[in-house]
Amino acid sequence: MEMKNRAFYCAIFALLSGCLVFAGDIIHQDDFAPARPGCNNNFVLVKVPVWINGKEVAEFVGVGARFGPTLESKEKRANLTRVALADPPDCCSKPKNKITGExxxxxxGNCSFVTKADMAEAAGASALLIINNRTELFKMVCKANETDVNVHIPVVMLSLDVDATLIQSTRDNSNVSIQLYSPKRPAVDVAEVFLWLMAVGTILCASYWSTWTAKEAAIEQEKLLKDGSDEYLSKETYSSTGVMEINIASAILFVVIASMFLIMLYKLMSHVFIEILVVVFCIGGMEGLQTCLVALLSRWFERAAGSYIKVPFLGAIAYLTLAVSPSCIAFAVLWAVFRRVSFAWIGQDILGIALIITVLQVIRVPNLKVGTVLLSCAFLYDIFWVFVSKWWFHESIMIVVARGDGSGEDGIPMLLKIPRMFDPWGGYSIIGFGDVILPGLVIAFALRYDWLSKKSLKDGYFLWAMIAYGLGLLTTYVALNLMDGHGQPALLYIVPFTLGTFIALAKKRGDLNHLWNRGDPGRVCPHVQLQPDDR
Incomplete structure (x- = not known):
């Protein structure tokens, strides 16, 4: 299979992970009720360290209710309090057992959250822990008819996962105690800054490499013309460079196939299936890393890059490629084997960036019309699978797939990720490959157009498209923080910024018709650069 075909399929897999989230802190909302006095707390995550017979054995994460007092933010100020089981277990009526501050x-189940809190408080409890009936966290709100809410004890929901540790240990008459505190999350974590720089820098490198390749092709074709070669055909020469252009039909098909893969991932999500994705990612990342290294080293080792050897089953391979390949394969294999260690995200990001840059080099949009169709379809795709899919599947398909729920893994590997360094909650800030590749295709096209049209950086479109992308990604982070860590479809913000700026600027300068229909001058005649009067 040719590299450009592999890149196409890798790009489809990349589009699957098109949301930006804080890994591990997504809270699903169970009900909706407007905030009102007594029921207007901000939803916060709560740390619940568990002590059994004086020894800390586990730490769980819960979510605080809309009602009740706020919790301490410092662990050292949180009291260590003994746990008592409610009798009846649902706490919908006055408990039969005696409670003295536990x-x-x-x-x-069986009654509202406020009713449970009132019963626990009346019985003398110092706090109430509610175990959910699913392995998820839900926001506890007040019902519409509960207008006079006056709860004076903290109420925290825990997932079903805590059942075995807390309830069983308490039933065994062990001394089970807990602490409740809610550390404050920093408004901005360094991880978000580095992830932003990583995404912007990847598109920047890929765009200049794509333009450099177009320039090399233009020079080569100009030589053929000067030599009077009869073999020169612009279309054939252009396609011989290994570049694959997408059209409107393939842009739409691209998103349709990605949707089908996304549903397949959702339905078949398991440890085995994630292992298969890891293998696919390693193959794509290894080849991307190899392509990038060969392109960089060929400047210093021109002879090795231009000399070939025949390899059985593989055909002619450059000596430089043959020398680089073992190290790339070893790197990908080592990452796959040790991907669960704390620093494995570095290897994943290196393979991911190399794959993204290679895809942006191999796949290109020929004009703004195709770029607009592609980004518009991806815009709707992202919104549908993050938000609308909840109505049919009762959960966000994109977020479930990105997190790898039910697989025993930290998520699918088609993500750039950085650990949240100064966040007491830990976890990762992640961004899907699709949020870099798809806008990157249009931005790379802008730089190629600027060069072939002899436009300066200020008078061209690349600089402004790049700035717009950065602002769109920045807006995604702002929305992510405002939405309590709910996963956000990054393309919801990136596409309007990037595409809107590009189209508006082209319209203002009078270039829109040319960019929309003709697009890249190199497609028609790569050796001829557009002059101002050609437009």
Whole structure:
């Protein structure tokens, strides 16, 4: 299979992970009710360290209710309090057992959250823990008819996962105690800054490499013309460079196939299936890393890059490629084997960036019309699978796939990720490959157009498209922080910024018709650069 065909399929897999989230802190909302006095707390994550017989054995994460007092933010100020089981377990009526300041542990169901809190408080509990009936966290709100809410004890929901540790240990008459505190998350984490620089820098490198390749092709074709070669055909020469142009039909098909793959991932999500994705990612990342290294080293080792050897089953391979390949294969294999260690994200990002740059080099949009169709379809795709899919599947398909729920893994590997360095909650800031590749195709086209049209950086379109992309990604981070860590479809913000700026600027300068229909001058005659009067 040719590299450009592999890049096409890798790009489809990349589009699957098109949302930006804080890994590990997504909270699903169970109900909706307007905030009102007594029921207007901000939803916060709560740390719940568990102590059994004086020894800390686990730490769980819960979510605070809309009602009740706020929790301490410092662990050292949080009291260590014994746990008592509610009797009845749902705490929907006055508990039969005597409570003297313990934290009451109850199950969800049969009555409202406020009713449970009132019963626990009346019985003398110092706090109420509610165990959900699913392995997820839900926001506890007040019902519409609960207008006079006056709860004076903290109420925290925990997932079903805590059942075995807390309830069983308490039933065994062990001394089970907990702490409740809610560390404040920093408004901006360094990880977000580095992830932003990583995404912007990747597009920047890929765009200049794509333009450099177009320039090399233009020079080569100009030599053929000067030599009077009869073999020169612009279309054939252009396609011989290994570049694959997409058209409107393939742009739409691109998103349709990605949707089908996304559903398949959602339905078949398991540890085995993630392992298969890891293999696919390693193959794509290894080849991307090899392509990038060969392109960089060929400047210093021109002879090795231009000399070939025949390899059985593979055909003619450059000596430089043959020398680089073993190290790339070893790097990908080592990452796959040790991908669960704390620093494995570095290897994943290196392979991912190399794959993204290679895809942006191999796949190109020929004009603004195709770029607009591609980004518009991806814009709708992202919104549908992050938000609208909740209506049919009762959960966000994109977020479930990105997190790797039910697979026993930290998520699918088609992501750039950085650990949140100064966040007491830990986790990762991640961005899908699709949020870099798809806008990158249009931005790379802008730089190629600027060069072939002899436009300066200020008078061209690349600089402004690049700035717009950066602002769109920055807006995504702002929205992510404002939405309590809910996963956000990054293309919801990136596409209007990038595409809107590009089209508006082209319209203002009178270049829109040329960019929309003709596009890249190199497609028609790469050796001829457009002059101002050609437009």
């Amino acid at each position: 934290v009451m542990l109850a199950h969800r």
